[in-house]
Amino acid sequence: MPKSDSKPAVKASKDNPELRLIGTPFRRVDGRTKVTGQLQFADDLSFPRMVYVKLVRSTVPHANIKNIDCSEARKMPGVVDIMLGEELPVPYGILPVSRDEHALAINKVRFVGDPVAAVAALTEDQAHEAALAVKVKYEVLPTIDSIQTALKTPEPRIHEYGDEGNLHKKVSLEFGAVDEGFEQADVVLEDTVFFQGNTHLPIEQHAAVAVAEDEDRVTLYSSTQTPHYVHRALARVLQIPASRIRVIACSVGGGFGGKTDPFNHEIIVTKLALKLGRPVKATLTREEVFYCHRGRHPVLMNLRTGFRKDGSMTAQHLRTALDGGGYGSYGVASTFYTGALQTTTYTLPAYRFEAVRAFTNKPPCGPKRGHGTPQPRFAYEIHLDKAAEKLRIDPAELRLRNLLPANSVTANWLEVGSTGLRQCIEAVVAGSGWKERYGKLPEGRGLGLACGAYMCGAGLPIYWNHMPQSGVQLKLDRSGGVAIFCGQAEVGQGSDSVLAAIVAEILGISLADVRLCVADTDLTPVDLGSYSSRVTLMMGQAAMQAAERARELIAKAVGAQLEIPENYLVFADNRVFYSGDPDKGLSFSEAVIAAEARFGTLGTTGSYTPPRAPGRYRGAGVGPSPTYSFTAAILEVEVDPQTGLYNVDHVWLAHDIGRAINPVLVLGQIEGSVYMGLGEAIMEEQEFRRLPKRLSPSLVHKMPSLLEYKSPGFHDMPEITSYLVETDDERGPFGAKEVGQGPLLPIMPALANAVYDAVGVRVDQVPIRPDLVLKGLQAKAKGKEARVGPANFPEIDFGDPVLVHTPEQGGDGRAVDDPKAKRRTGVGSSTGTMKERDQALKEKDSAALTTN
Amino acid sequence: MKARSTTTTAVLKINDEDHAVAFPVHHTLLEVLREECGLTGTKHGCELGECGACAVLVDGEPVLSCLMLAAEAGDRNIETIEGLQRNNDLHPLQTAFADLGATQCGYCIPGILMLAKALLEREPDPSEGQIREALSGNLCRCTGYNRIVLAVQWAAAMARGDDWRPPPEAFHSTSLPQASA
Ligand code: FES
């Protein structure tokens, strides 16, 4: 029996001050293999009898295929097979609403780089030579090269589906009384802003190897962030049961969203492996990586906001136009994301969001770190800087006055739980000496502030289902080792380490006693993949549940054996012992033996499904997340007024991380985000150019090489001061939130704002190239408006708006014209907070809050 | 058709071990290391001399293995990432990179580690500027570089037997400043 002075053991949880691992910097579990060359990426794999594939890619941007002549190529040395589109007739695409891709073009090509044939040969050289010998005849169609051209050119259509002409998707949403809001405003501000596209640029080129194991069983090894979605796409296109296909995501050499689509080369090698009965490999060249893209959409935006004199906002109207490239990819989601998270940082009582995504004859755009959010965030945060100036309110103060309170439901029905944005702003303001220095630095030197918020996992999966979004299994046995199985993919962000640490913490064992088996669709339970900053939260919760269940079993067995009540058992230091007398206990392996003897073979599972969000209108599926992370950043810049050249000297960045699982990796994510944000802000451009018309109709990438596509190097990085704000979110594992994407968001607008503080030039577009700063300086010198940016936003018919009452108006999350819509009455509906909603739910007051 | 390549043979001395290999004459050292010798620790990001991922040391000097023909590498002393550790003990650079989180996806790291090794052999106590200069030909898309620079400084200290460590804020958050009222 327990001694009278002993206390029940405190379990490892976020309230437990005695966490041993969580919160302490530790070496990432894959750290050693990553510094020894031991870790194998997809292209490092090779198998006996492996053949190599090269893709023949379209040389024209938009055309009907008249003829493909492979006769010459088939005779070339080493050629094993040449495959054309007819062999893979089933279309696919990451989103069920836009399955518009074929692994190899059928009849039509939609951008330079679209694959039309696949050549397999004994060596890579032979495949390359033979691919050059494949002759394709095209009937060239007019090229749609921009948003503007797409708006003006409904015919010929790049795709036969979509909202109209070459407009893939149109969105029109209105939350609350927007027009009234503008009428109540003292000042209405309007900005037109352009955010150029840019690309992920992972240093690892995509690679995939498929190995046939039977007539109808095959394994694909690939550099993918989303093995589960690749698995689904393969089953669909190859028309064989998913159970016969095994997808293993190798460690990814940088993803940033660029390896989240199922890719044509993945499908092609898998098909060929089954056809040829031998391993097949494809590795993209760097140029091909630029052409398969799926990166940041170029977005033209118009933002109008009403402010009262005190700085509070009355209404906002945002219009965005996205240049989508040749295929759907994640584009429909990206389109919604250019508006969805606009409400999460500051209180907006009424909000109208209109968007259009155009198809153009360029590589498809998709998700890149921040997915659709950096563009409108840039517009919003420079807009606020201008508002602050106009209203004569300090920019930091303006943001603080408008902060969205914790536990709010926003105008567009997102539940925002904990928020540390206030602490974040206060931290960077104090750290940078903002109050003493902003607006007061000598000419040429400036400070700029911006904020942001990001999801910790998309609330909804990509395809509609009721299953968990993350699953974890544990296997424990008498060795004392714990094997963890989970479908998540390590892309460098440290998800393996998060998984191992959570289980090790709860079971009180060391990381060395944990074995991971991840991202293998045959062996691991489904996790949707490494995108939308979902892994720490969702996988983390599933891992906690699995580990807690294992702890319970072990505690039962040990408690019975040692005659100690289960809740007096402590799991720590690879032991299970009595809280009143640490000597009384068992080693962890003895404890597992006790449990294995008592319960038989030991295994537990955990799963995580996000809570359902309250929005019920069409489009409400994009934006919800279990919780949101928040970031504030201040940049200090020095601009040379003669040349427009500038240097970012220092970045202060504070991030609401909820709780840092491993601070050293959190800091790494922040620094990587700052770096990538600076790249976008200063220099990176995914740009295209027409070749001289008499030579070619082509629209080609302007700089498809690592040298020409400028990205920051070792000499370009400022000093970074990072602050972690810990808000212990109740929905996060041990309180944790995301950090992989959020910290990128404020960098671009903070730079624009800093340049303005330094030299009084507004660059309303990204990248903020020095030549644009110079242009602004020259305009200023001539007494003209010192602004560089797009002149106007085109006239676009976005369609009839879907009207949705806000929580404050007593709405129920549905569109007004939805027959099920009801206005909520009573029960404090006017405040629209999560608390009120919970209260209403408890009292079953408002019929439509959760039922569907 | 163009005449196809002829094959040649060579004995390459890699990490003090001889590898007798046959390969097409036009193949680069990168290709032969990875495909003929099975040393896949050396990576590639461009095969055009633009990213530095493929860097190895040849006679102690950094070389982009994608730009050197393997046929030129016979009789030379080639060092790759696989040879950096001694038996099962990590080189200080490896320890520092792993412990400081200076590797994220890890793909650019072999090249960077080899360049850093050459630097430390030349300059046991390099300044921050010297480190940035030595590594400036290498791209990393994950880390933002600063942590790599710090890891090299830390490794240099370890190698010199100096107990200098990166400051605490490299491992933990910088403590939150008090908001001035
Ligand atoms: S692969 Fe050699 S420099 Fe990029």
Ligand code: FES
């Ligand atoms: S660690 Fe990923 S590219 Fe450097």
